[in-house]
Amino acid sequence: MREMLEAVSAELKRLRWEGVDAVYVTEETLARLRLAARSQAPAPAAAQVPSAHDLVQARSFEGVQQEAKAALAAEYTGGPISIPSATAGPVRRAPEPAVVVAASPTADVPPPTPFTLPAGSQQEQWNWLKDKVLNDPVCRAHVRPGKHVVLGIGSLEADIFFCGEAPGAEEETQGEPFVGPAGQLLTRMIQAMGLKRDQVYIGNIMNWRPEMDSEFGNRPPSEQEMAYCLPHLRKQLEIIKPKVIVALGGTAIKGLLGADMAIGKARGKWHEWAGIPLMPTFHPSYLLRNNTMKTKRQVWEDLMLVMERIGLPISSKQRGYFTEPPQG
Ligand code: URA
Helix, strand or coil: CHHHHHHHHHHHHHHHHCCCCECCCCHHHHHHHHHHHHHHCCHHHHCCCCCHHHHHCCCEHHHHHHHHHHHHHHHHHCCCCCCCCCCCCCCCCCCCCCCCCCCCCCCCCCCCCCCCCCCCCHHHHHHHHHHHHHCCHHHHHCCCCCCCCCCCEECCCCCEEEEECCCCHHHHHHCCCCCCHHHHHHHHHHHHCCCCHHHCEEEECCCCCCCCCCCCCCCCCCHHHHHHHHHHHHHHHHHHCCCEEEEECHHHHHHHHCCCCCHHHHCCCCEEECCEEEEEECCHHHHHHCCCHHHHHHHHHHHHHHHHHCCCCCCHHHHCCCCCCCCC
């Protein structure tokens, strides 16, 4: 049960990051979440659990997130917690957070240690950085036996630097970013731009897959985890000096721009990282789940802006990708 609730909670958090404002949830799912919260909660705290009336209104994203978190907290602690980030809604909250939701796997992540790259060629600097990151004791401590710390990969001459969130299951197994289903989609996006995967650079905010109790699913990295890994990402950007950065999803925006911007609002507009133009767009894993013509077109429009910015030709066929065929 705890694993399921953790997965629901992490997924809702991820969707929120990706700019999703509402999720469809059946009455049955809501009832199950409510049951999970109630069955774990001690009698006095149970009064904080939403009433049936509240639940009828709890179809908003916040409401469902609240349900999942309450159920999850109850699973851990026997009582609900408050969720300060939630906007005012129909669901009541406990006055004080009873606990931090999980024994944080990030508690042992120290602050980052500043470092400088040694003098040398691009390739020498990248080799040095790779060696440093793959042997970093903090990164290694967060990787299970047989799995890998993951650094970015690609052309050191790349004009475009795609930045994602964190390695997933496939990536930590193979030691390469974006090789799972989301990565395969990213590769197709790159090909649609008329490029090969090895002509761009692909990196992540995180060097390791944020740990979960479950084998399945992913959770967004914590602030401490991101802070620890960010200097490694910055050094990759310093070495590559791309013409454009494409930030894939909310975590990449937060890591690079330090701002909590909803991807739905940030995308399609130019931002800047250390003087380099930065285009946010939806994460490919969001596209995999929201495989609508509208979302595909939005991502494609973002990528065409990138192509224009770096002077890549765009054919009329390419311009027409992901447009609805004329009716009739
Ligand atoms: N998602 C990411 O953000 N990065 C990866 O490397 C794989 C999936």
